[in-house]
Amino acid sequence: MSEYSVLDHEMVPKHEIMDESEVKSLLKKYKITLEELPKIKASDPVVVAIGAKIGDVLKITRKSPTGGIAFYYRLVIED
Amino acid sequence: MNYSPPKRIDEIRFGLLSPQEIRDMSVVRIITPDTYDEDGFPIDMGLMDPRLGVIDPGLRCKTCGGRAGECPGHFGHIELVAPVVHVGYVRLIRSLLRAICRECSRLLLTDEVRDHYLHKIKELKKIKRPIDDVVREVFFEARKNTICPHCGAEQREIKYEKPTSFYEGEERLMPTEIRSRFEKMIDEDILAVGMDPKRARPEWMILTVLPVPPVTVRPSITLESGQRSEDDLTHKLVDIIRISQRFQENKEAGAPQLIIEDLWELLQYHVTTYLDNEVAGVPPARHRSGRPLKTLSQRLKGKEGRFRGSLSGKRVNFSARTVISPDPNLSINEVGVPLDIATELTVPMHVTPFNIEECKEYVRRGSKHPGANYVVRPDGRRVKILDTNADEIVEMLEPGWIVERHLKDGDIVLFNRQPSLHRPSIMAHEVKVLPGKTFRLNLAVCPPYNADFDGDEMNLHALQTLEAQAEAWILMRVQENILSPRFGGPIIGGIHDHVTGLFLLTNGEKKFSKRDFVELLKKCDIEIKLPEPAGYEDEKPYWTGKQAFSMILPNDFSILYKNGLCQRCSECKKEKCENEAYVVIENGELKCGAIDKKGIGAFEGLILDRIVKEYSSSDAARFINNFTLLSIRSIMHFGFSFGLKDEDIDHTAKAQIAEVIREAEDRVARLIDAYKNGELEPAPGRTIEETLELRIMEELGKARDSAGKIAGKQMGMTNPAVIMARSGARGSMLNLTQIAACVGQQSVRGERIRRGYRDRTLPHFEQGDLGAEAHGFVKRGYKEGLSPIEYFFHAIGGREGLVDTAVRTSQSGYLQRRLINALQDLEVEYDGGVRETRGVVVQFLYGEDGVDPAKSDHASPEVIKSIVSDVVGKDLEKVV
Numbered sequence: 001m002s003e004y005s006v007l008d009h010e011m012v013p014k015h016e017i018m019d020e021s022e023v024k025s026l027l028k029k030y031k032i033t034l035e036e037l038p039k040i041k042a043s044d045p046v047v048v049a050i051g052a053k054i055g056d057v058l059k060i061t062r063k064s065p066t067g068g069i070a071f072y073y074r075l076v077i078e079d
Numbered sequence: 080m081n082y083s084p085p086k087r088i089d090e091i092r093f094g095l096l097s098p099q100e101i102r103d104m105s106v107v108r109i110i111t112p113d114t115y116d117e118d119g120f121p122i123d124m125g126l127m128d129p130r131l132g133v134i135d136p137g138l139r140c141k142t143c144g145g146r147a148g149e150c151p152g153h154f155g156h157i158e159l160v161a162p163v164v165h166v167g168y169v170r171l172i173r174s175l176l177r178a179i180c181r182e183c184s185r186l187l188l189t190d191e192v193r194d195h196y197l198h199k200i201k202e203l204k205k206i207k208r209p210i211d212d213v214v215r216e217v218f219f220e221a222r223k224n225t226i227c228p229h230c231g232a233e234q235r236e237i238k239y240e241k242p243t244s245f246y247e248g249e250e251r252l253m254p255t256e257i258r259s260r261f262e263k264m265i266d267e268d269i270l271a272v273g274m275d276p277k278r279a280r281p282e283w284m285i286l287t288v289l290p291v292p293p294v295t296v297r298p299s300i301t302l303e304s305g306q307r308s309e310d311d312l313t314h315k316l317v318d319i320i321r322i323s324q325r326f327q328e329n330k331e332a333g334a335p336q337l338i339i340e341d342l343w344e345l346l347q348y349h350v351t352t353y354l355d356n357e358v359a360g361v362p363p364a365r366h367r368s369g370r371p372l373k374t375l376s377q378r379l380k381g382k383e384g385r386f387r388g389s390l391s392g393k394r395v396n397f398s399a400r401t402v403i404s405p406d407p408n409l410s411i412n413e414v415g416v417p418l419d420i421a422t423e424l425t426v427p428m429h430v431t432p433f434n435i436e437e438c439k440e441y442v443r444r445g446s447k448h449p450g451a452n453y454v455v456r457p458d459g460r461r462v463k464i465l466d467t468n469a470d471e472i473v474e475m476l477e478p479g480w481i482v483e484r485h486l487k488d489g490d491i492v493l494f495n496r497q498p499s500l501h502r503p504s505i506m507a508h509e510v511k512v513l514p515g516k517t518f519r520l521n522l523a524v525c526p527p528y529n530a531d532f533d534g535d536e537m538n539l540h541a542l543q544t545l546e547a548q549a550e551a552w553i554l555m556r557v558q559e560n561i562l563s564p565r566f567g568g569p570i571i572g573g574i575h576d577h578v579t580g581l582f583l584l585t586n587g588e589k590k591f592s593k594r595d596f597v598e599l600l601k602k603c604d605i606e607i608k609l610p611e612p613a614g615y616e617d618e619k620p621y622w623t624g625k626q627a628f629s630m631i632l633p634n635d636f637s638i639l640y641k642n643g644l645c646q647r648c649s650e651c652k653k654e655k656c657e658n659e660a661y662v663v664i665e666n667g668e669l670k671c672g673a674i675d676k677k678g679i680g681a682f683e684g685l686i687l688d689r690i691v692k693e694y695s696s697s698d699a700a701r702f703i704n705n706f707t708l709l710s711i712r713s714i715m716h717f718g719f720s721f722g723l724k725d726e727d728i729d730h731t732a733k734a735q736i737a738e739v740i741r742e743a744e745d746r747v748a749r750l751i752d753a754y755k756n757g758e759l760e761p762a763p764g765r766t767i768e769e770t771l772e773l774r775i776m777e778e779l780g781k782a783r784d785s786a787g788k789i790a791g792k793q794m795g796m797t798n799p800a801v802i803m804a805r806s807g808a809r810g811s812m813l814n815l816t817q818i819a820a821c822v823g824q825q826s827v828r829g830e831r832i833r834r835g836y837r838d839r840t841l842p843h844f845e846q847g848d849l850g851a852e853a854h855g856f857v858k859r860g861y862k863e864g865l866s867p868i869e870y871f872f873h874a875i876g877g878r879e880g881l882v883d884t885a886v887r888t889s890q891s892g893y894l895q896r897r898l899i900n901a902l903q904d905l906e907v908e909y910d911g912g913v914r915e916t917r918g919v920v921v922q923f924l925y926g927e928d929g930v931d932p933a934k935s936d937h938a939s940p941e942v943i944k945s946i947v948s949d950v951v952g953k954d955l956e957k958v959v
Contacts, residue, residue: 030910036919067928073920078202 006045013062015046018073023057026073034075041079052076094278098288105156106130106142109291112320114299114309126316131155132293152293157319159287160326162254163347164243166354167376168284172257173239175272175281178221181247182232184263186271187224188217193271200273214273241360243347253343258285286350291316311372315353315364322346397541399424403496404532406519407711408602410704411571412557414494414508415519416486416539418448421512424541425452425483426490432478439476441484445469448485448512455481486510486541491548493540493555494520496528500895502564503527503571507555523577523703524557526681527570558700561691564933569688569699572681573706575808576719580710581628582806583717586659586673586796588613589624596622599712600630603705624713625669631705632686633694634667640685642677643807676807679706688936721799726819726862732793736786736820740858743782744851747775751849771849772831776824779856783823787816794819822857822865825876831855832872843868 006012018026027034034057040047042054052058056076064070107130114127121127129141132152140150164172179186186193196217203210225234238246245252261282269276297310309317326342352364355376363371379385399420406415428451430438444450445464453461454472457479464472476482486492490510499505504527513519518537525531542548553559563570573581583589584599591599593609600607607630612620641651645660653661654671662672664686678686691699728736753759754771762770791812794801800818803809817823825832832855838846844853852858855872859865865873904916911929913922926932 030912030920030923032918032920036914036917038920062927064927066926066930067924070924070927072923077206 006049012046013060015050015052016059016061017050017052018057018059022059026057037073037075039077040074042076043079047076054078092278094275095280095283096290097280097283101154101156101288101290104154105290106153107155109155109157109316109320112317112324114313114317115307119307126291126313126320127294127299128155131291132295134294134298150295152295154293155291157289157291157316157323159289159319159346159350160323160330161343161346162258162285162287163343163350164254164257165284165286166243166351166358169239169243172281172284173237173245174218175261176237176245176252176257178218178272179260179264179268180227180230180232181234181260183227183230184260185227185229185265186217186268187221187227187234188271189228192220193217193267197267197271200270210273217271217273242358243351254285254347258282258287261285289319289350289353311366311374312353314366315349315372315374318349318364319346319353322349395540397424397543399539399541400536402517403530403535403537404517404519405522405525406513407522407707409511409519409521410509411521411523411700412509413511413521414492414539415513415515415517416492416510417516417518418512418514419516420539421486421510422446422448422450423452424486424539426486426541427455427543428482428484430476430478430480430482435476435478438480438482438484439473441482442473442476443469449487451482451484453483455483486512488512491542491552491556493542493551494518494537495540496530496535496537498892500529501527503560504529505555506557506560507551508557521704521707522574523571523681523707525574526572527560558696561687561696561699561703562933563682567933567935568682569684569691570682571703572684572687573676573679573703573710574681576714577707577710578676578680578806578808579719579803580712580714581674581679581706582802582808583719584624584674584710584713585628585669586624586806590616590621591624591627592619592621595716596627599627599709599716602708602712603631604701605631605705625671627709627713628674628706629664629668631702631709632664632667632669633690633698633702636664636667636690636693638662638664638686638689640677642672642675644673644675644805673806675805680807692936719799719802721803723862725794725798725800726815728790728793728819732789735789739785739789740782740821743778744858746778747851750774750778754849775849775851775854776831779824779851783816783821786820787812790816790820816860818861820860822860822869822873824851825855825857825872827875827879832875841868841871 007015023034037057040058042048042052047058050058054076058074058076060072060074062070062072107124107128109124109126109128111122111125113122113125115125116122121129123129129138130153132142132150133140133145133147136147139146140153142153143150145151188196196213199213200210203213226232227234235248237252240246245257261280261284264281266276269281272281274281292312297312299307299309299313302308322342322345326339326346329338329342348361349364351358351361352372353374356363356372356374357377364374365371377384382388399416401417401420409415428434428438428441438451441449441451442454442464445466446452451464453463454476455461462468462472488509488511491507492510493505494508495505497504506524506527508520511519518539520530520537528537530537542551557571561569561571590613593612596609597607610622610626610629613623613626614621640662642660642662644658645656646658651661654663656672659671659673662674662678663670674686677683687699687702690702750759750771754767759767759771759774761767762773765773791801794815796802796805800810800815801812804812804815827834832840835841839848840853840855844850852868855876857865857869857873859869905913905921906915907913907925911924912920913925915921
């Protein structure tokens with residue numbers, strides 16, 4: 001069996017690690033703290049695949065039946 | 080006045096009561112099982128000790144000096160002679176016994192392993208996450224070790240026997256032994272099993288002292304005969320003290336171990352049932368009458384328990400409930416209230432210099448309908464208005480008083496039908512006081528309440544403040560709820576006769592004389608400006624039904640849609656559609672097409688939808704009122720009834736249907752032959768047997784459909800059942816097919832009926848018969864009547880349907896309850912995102928598109944289309 005990446009799967013939306021300034025403006029936009037973001041465990045296959053570390057914020061670009069393209073942001077936490 | 084600002088709760092902690100804590104909060108140690116002496120006075124140190132609080136009015140509490148109502152009651156305690164297990168914690172006790180050493184009471188894990196788990200728990204607590212999984216792992220790992228890593232003692236198997244006994248090997252573990260093992264546990268070990276040694280030491284799960292709740296918690300009631308009847312809890316406590324005493328006596332007398340153990344077991348039983356009388360394996364403690372006692376756990380649990388029954392929901396004043404019945408003459412915004420209810424429910428009216436005369440008149444009339452029941456003086460005292468003191472009160476009445484006057488026409492009240500599944504289950508209506516004993520409502524508001532009149536009852540709540548009335552008027556009035564918050568379409572609209580009536584009126588060219596035309600519209604709230612007659616017949620002018628409907632439309636209203644009659648022809652004939660399926664309304668005039676359920680019906684009415692969105696809710700309400708009145712006049716004009724005769728079909732049609740079914744049966748027989756000869760080609764992914772079943776079902780389904788078509792063609796658009804089915808008012812063509820032509824295949828779990836005897840459904844058939852008849856195909860219709868065998872198959876299929884509905888309603892109800900409980904605190908913020916109570920984001924944009932479904936068009940944001948067509952000029956063609 002050959003190695004494959006979860007990122008290649010159709011059902012896995014695009015995950016990107018956001019840089020610090022992006023995170024800052026995101027938190028400012030929603031007037032929230034880092035802790036108030038939805039979480040994702042560091043052991044999540046997608047987190048492992050893109051090599052995100054605890055404390056990183058992921059930007060997820062999903063296809064949405066209602067909104068076309070929807071963005072979601074998740075904070076990587078220890079599991 | 081003392082004002083303290085609202086405070087924020089940071090944390091709620093739960094723990095166990097330690098024996099010391101129980102003694103500290105106790106005001107008296109209870110030692111006698113008796114309650115009252117012969118003179119009816121509570122006995123000191125008995126279960127009704129006056130220090131425990133007061134329930135009799137007039138007396139004062141011996142502890143706090145408060146009167147009944149002021150004194151909250153005070154706890155006492157019972158010193159148990161021997162420790163007993165708390166039933167609520169047996170599972171934890173079991174896990175813990177298995178996880179600690181029998182000799183040294185240390186957790187059966189090395190310190191390194193334990194500290195690893197301890198660290199994990201600490202981390203989880205820091206981010207406020209449940210620690211259950213880690214704790215479960217600790218128990219699991221600790222149990223595996225059969226030799227204590229600390230003292231090297233060999234561990235023995237701990238057996239648990241329901242409900243409260245533990246055995247170590249063959250030996251019974253008495254609560255004293257369990258307790259002493261737990262006492263020796265060290266704090267770090269306790270933390271590792273998820274308990275807090277400061278607030279909940281494990282030995283506290285073994286009771287040595289029992290708190291006695293204050294008398295206010297278990298009030299005794301005096302019966303009419305003067306006899307006192309004690310609360311269930313008091314009875315249970317009496318039992319506990321009695322056994323305690325007997326135990327003590329026997330122990331002191333040096334009774335044999337066997338007797339002592341029996342008494343211990345009995346004490347355990349009483350304490351167990353005192354805490355929870357529904358423990359599995361324990362016979363419930365019963366009252367003398369045989370009724371099971373309602374003890375502590377029963378008070379809290381379930382639908383009528385403290386949480387669901389007394390805290391989340393309670394009974395309210397200023398409400399009424401009665402049977403509902405229809406009244407087509409009421410507006411959709413109104414509710415008919417029986418006079419008896421209107422004289423009982425009141426609304427407070429603040430007396431001012433401007434309304435004092437009006438108030439006085441109400442007081443003077445007293446209990447005669449638009450009167451009043453009570454007045455409230457400025458000092459807060461309520462005075463009942465009687466015939467004898469009415470004049471006196473009128474004299475005293477001045478600004479600052481409050482008159483509680485009867486409900487009268489125009490008052491705003493809330494109207495509700497259970498189950499309150501969605502927002503429009505409670506709407507605000509205007510009161511209309513009517514004679515009779517039922518609430519009356521307009522038929523168009525039945526769909527949101529899901530009400531009918533087979534004995535349904537509804538509740539009414541009279542609003543008590545002007546703020547509440549204003550809020551209800553603006554947000555909750557029926558007309559403000561025409562559009563569903565679920566999908567943005569109308570959920571209030573025409574039903575049954577409204578649809579039939581307007582369909583009869585607008586389908587084809589119906590001619591009316593001037594007199595009949597005006598008659599149709601005379602009850603409607605419109606300006607009757609007779610249009611130009613549609614034509615002349617015998618020199619006399621006539622008007623059409625379409626013109627009548629146009630009269631109630633707003634003057635500049637335009638719409639174009641295809642109604643339910645549309646056959647989806649490959650090429651649309653548009654205005655020339657012979658089915659009247661192409662509806663065009665231009666500038667308030669119905670040019671062509673018939674009005675059916677798609678136009679004005681609840682849940683899909685397109686005309687209604689446009690009027691609410693483009694005009695106003697008031698216009699929509701008036702339109703609904705008008706078309707209900709018009710449609711009823713119309714259906715009365717034409718006359719509409721349905722009888723057995725309407726299900727008749729003639730001989731030729733009958734013969735045709737029989738022929739169709741015979742052919743289908745032949746084809747089924749051929750399929751079976753092909754199968755037996757092994758000539759059947761299996762469908763992809765299916766076995767040959769499955770393929771055969773599928774093909775047979777398909778053939779028989781087709782047969783029923785063509786039988787239905789023959790019957791439908793026979794009956795035609797003059798048949799009332801066809802009119803109702805086609806217009807969408809009630810019933811379907813399938814219903815009609817089943818009555819007149821052929822009921823069709825009966826099924827269980829989507830398959831033909833197969834169960835029964837060995838290889839056959841009934842003994843009337845050969846074994847292995849695969850034919851249509853042998854597996855539940857009903858070829859006759861309901862009118863003709865079913866054969867006994869068909870009848871039996873029909874009953875099988877029918878039963879499945881009934882069971883399905885019963886199961887589905889209960890399951891979906893519970894599913895919805897869980898969903899609502901989980902989602903009720905979510906909030907959409909001004910930035911369009913969804914947050915929960917802690918402020919954690921759930922969605923960054925509500926629904927991922929930020930659209931309020933109530934303001935969308937049937938859940939799609941297609942409003943844009945109609946806006947474009949409006950701006951570009953009424954280019955109706957492009958819209959469709």
